[in-house]
Amino acid sequence: MAVHSIISSLQPLLSQDIQGQIQASTSSSTGTLDLDDDVKRWVVIGLCLHSVLTPALRKYVSPIITQMYNVLVASDHINTQTSHHFLRYYLPTKTKLNYEAINNNKTLYGGQTGKYDRSVKNHIDLSKLFLQTHMAQYIAFDATCDSSALLAIIINIDQFPLAVREEANEVRSSIRNCWAHCNVMQWTPGKFVASFQLLESFIKTIGVNATEENRILGDIHNWKTNGTNFMNISMLGAELVSEIQTATQALTECTQDDSIETDSNFHRLQKQLIKIEKKFEELKTNTGKWLMEIGANVSGCRSIGTTEEKTLTHHANCLCRDAHQFEVNLWQQQDSKFVETDIVNDMIKFLETKHVAVVIGASGMGKSSIIHHIGLKFYQKEGWTVIPCHSPQEIISHYKEDEFLMFVIDNICGKYAVSGVDIENWINNRHILKMMLGKGKIKILASCRLEIFNEEKVQISLRPFISYTFDLSTKYRLSSKEKLAIAGKYLKSEDCEKLKEIIEIVTFSPLLCFLFSKYEDLSLHEFLKxxxxxxxxxxxxxxxxxxxxxxxxxxxxxxxxxxxxxxxxxxxxxxxxxxxxxxxxxxxxxxxxxxxxxxxxxxxxxxxxxxxxxxxxxxHEKMFDxxxxxxxxxxxxxxxxxxTIEVLCERTQLQSLHRCRNMYTVIIAKKYENEYLQRFQKDIQTCSLYNSINNVNMKYRIYREQFLNIFKTMSKEAVKRILKNKNENGNNAFITLCSHGYDEIVQFFYIHGG
Incomplete structure (x- = not known):
């Protein structure tokens, strides 16, 4: 029985605290695989390719090639060909057939083509004639035939429908080849999601029977939604561990393929796979030991009673629990220097009857500290759970109908500039969030930079949730007394005395006090000026x-x-x-x-x-500014x-636009503008179109015209290929451009099949 199944069966008998201790025991016994997120995504894509897609394609390809073979035997007698009389070209597509790939011809005769055995003995040999020799090393449509060969067969042979061949080519170029290059930095969350969407589309296009299609799509969905969680071994059952271990071993063997690029990055990733295999073997060996520990914990925990300290974050079986706990622990450390002002009591009173409260203000004025402090106060309330999060999807995934939950979100719609992804997320999830809020058991506490909050599209996206904002630049602006109280938490007494003299003539913020306290030999007056x-x-x-x-x-x-x-x-x-x-x-x-x-x-x-x-x-974000x-x-x-493309999109502005800008925006002088646009052209051609259209410069028509010129230099096929890529919400760039009202670009893409 799976470990998590045993825990589930015990839950009705145990208190929440005891359940948490059992979960902690299994977690500490098993541990996690210490891998970077991009490596995890690379591994998961590889597992899905080789344990789901490849077996499906073997079944799909075999009958079609068999039928083709039977037709060619009847029409051209390819099974009895000789070195003098043989089919040189496949006439429907004028493809030159590669006889080097069959009957061991390359090994036996090398370049002496006149000696080649030209007889095509079966449908497996027929498929090899359409491939490069190094790809035709399989002996059947079985484990020896990998995804690279199968996709090439589909792409190169006209017996497969055109739509299937086109999607196979897209899967090969966008997923399989990218995976084989072992460049894990490419496997961003957006590319990870887009790859699974392409795999799902491909399976639907090949047209297997409904039962088989549902099974394959279900397997793909499981890898997409749960794949990266397998690195958290404590959440796995023994049966699932065995399944993943088998798939990972196959993936490791697959990396011996000659078509995989073998650079230092490849060898690092191969080490990661071996590390995963060893951890899984350790897990299987120790499963019995964990079950005994669970039994011991059940009896031991019952004698503890309720003296254990309450945890700050979500229920024990939440995969994010440790990360949430870590973040809240940071809040507690920083809270020792927090000075309560009127805004705290007003927000707490507001939240007695309302469900969403947002603090807005300039960077460095203490927005995050305020919502963290209030979040910690809610922890003190009986029955409340505090969950740090970063998007509406995280709220939805952690929602529990019968629990009182406080979600705390910093920078609700972007840190330095408006985030198009965040805007989409709030709009796309507004209905389900309103239903959850309507139940009356969850609250959202958020912060937002003033200049971002004032953007029209931010107002539109948040309007369904926000009835009032707490503005640190107006009603809740710090008084001189409050400024000095905050300064006293960070500065020496002599510096506080100096501050009294200049408090009204210098820029003051809690952040500046914090930063000043970290450096010696600075003049307070000059620093604050x-x-x-x-x-x-x-x-x-x-x-x-x-x-x-x-x-x-x-x-x-x-x-x-x-x-x-x-x-x-x-x-x-x-x-x-x-x-x-x-x-x-x-x-x-x-x-x-x-x-x-x-x-x-x-x-x-x-x-x-x-x-x-x-x-x-x-x-701090201000230091990064x-x-x-x-x-x-x-x-x-x-x-x-x-x-990174995010830095350029959020923090740069072309000098030629002659527009108002944030004080710390990076101005791209005219002499660098061609270089800037060439960088975006390069990123667009490597599937970063969605990120590129979230550039803050896109709000200006002059820039959009320059942006459009990038596409006018591309072929129609290249534009279509780029448009197929989707973001994490499943939208392609065309949909996003429509939603932003970029008419001139929308019209161009429409003409090109957007």
Missing amino acids: GPFNIFCHEWDNLKVVDPHKYCLLFIFVIFNGTINESLFEEPNVDVRNKLENVFENLNIDRSSALSQIRNKLHFCVGTYFIKIGKMYKVI FLCCYFGRNMTSFVIESA
């Missing part, structure tokens, strides 16, 4: 006296404020090339750069960065070349 200028001066000096630390700050900018420790261990080829370009640009010795920069990382925790598990994040603006001004060309 212009913190960005102070940091710019410090970074200018840093470039000379500590180039490795300077380089580290730049790396955080191009990776959008977050990096994983694995970046310094075995980066994949693309990342390694990007880093080497950074080192070269900053005149840093490549041989020791990574190790020295990693050492700097540890010293910067608490001043520039925070560490969460194996992830490092810039300490400063960093992006600084490096965007000083290394514009290199930021355009190396930064």
